[in-house]
């Protein structure tokens with residue numbers, strides 16, 4: 521489980537800024553763990569998580585960064601990626617409604633992973649793979665041009681100006697995303713933060729995307745197949761407005 525914090529012994533780097541495993545230094549500023557897991561959630565993690573692995577993603581188990589075998593994982597299905605799935609409600613919803621797709625979800629927050637596993641137990645899906653960690657590590661080992669659709673739903677907002685560089689919509693994240701997306705692939709971003717909309721509109725096209733659904737009305741209209749996420753519900757309760765941005769990978 522990814523409970524190692526920057527600064528811990530496991531995060532020691534050499535002069536080139538690499539971990540002993542060869543992993544590059546990647547700051548993660550979010551939470552790995554929240555309140556104590558319920559016994560049932562601990563059981564899901566122990567019993568179910570390993571079987572839902574997309575393959576060798578971590579640097580310890582895959583120091584060569586060999587690509588994942590998506591054919592072995594999902595057969596001929598198209599492959600989608602959800603970054604930071606939180607409690608997993610959107611991921612399960614899409615998986616249930618799109619049996620023609622296999623969806624890889626990445627989420628370092630272990631309580632969220634446990635919530636998703638609980639939902640998967642109640643659902644009848646066989647098209648979900650979970651990496652309980654950083655989406656950057658998954659993007660490292662995805663074949664180029666292998667992903668047909670990507671979701672970034674309510675990414676951590678990092679409201680302070682000096683923290684904007686931590687946002688997912690920076691070239692550090694967007695360039696690898698662009699590399700693994702197929703030409704024509706769809707990239708959806710939802711956020712309740714107007715300044716996040718600004719940065720998304722500035723940065724995503726620079727990485728090789730064009731915006732579609734670009735009218736003001738569509739900015740506030742959810743996608744037809746949308747299900748509101750936990751974070752969106754919180755934003756609505758607190759009086760913030762959702763924005764839905766859609767991009768297409770050029771190429």
Ligand SMILES: C[S@@+](CC[C@H](N)C(=O)[O-])C[C@H]1O[C@@H](n2cnc3c(N)ncnc32)[C@H](O)[C@@H]1O
Pocket residue numbers: 550551603604605606607626627628629632653654655656673674675676677749750751752
């Ligand atoms: C504000 S929450 C939103 C969760 C969910 N998408 C929703 O709408 O309810 C943002 C999530 O992104 C996750 N996250 C942040 N950086 C990430 C990264 N590099 N890779 C994968 N997930 C990440 C966080 O752990 C957090 O759970």
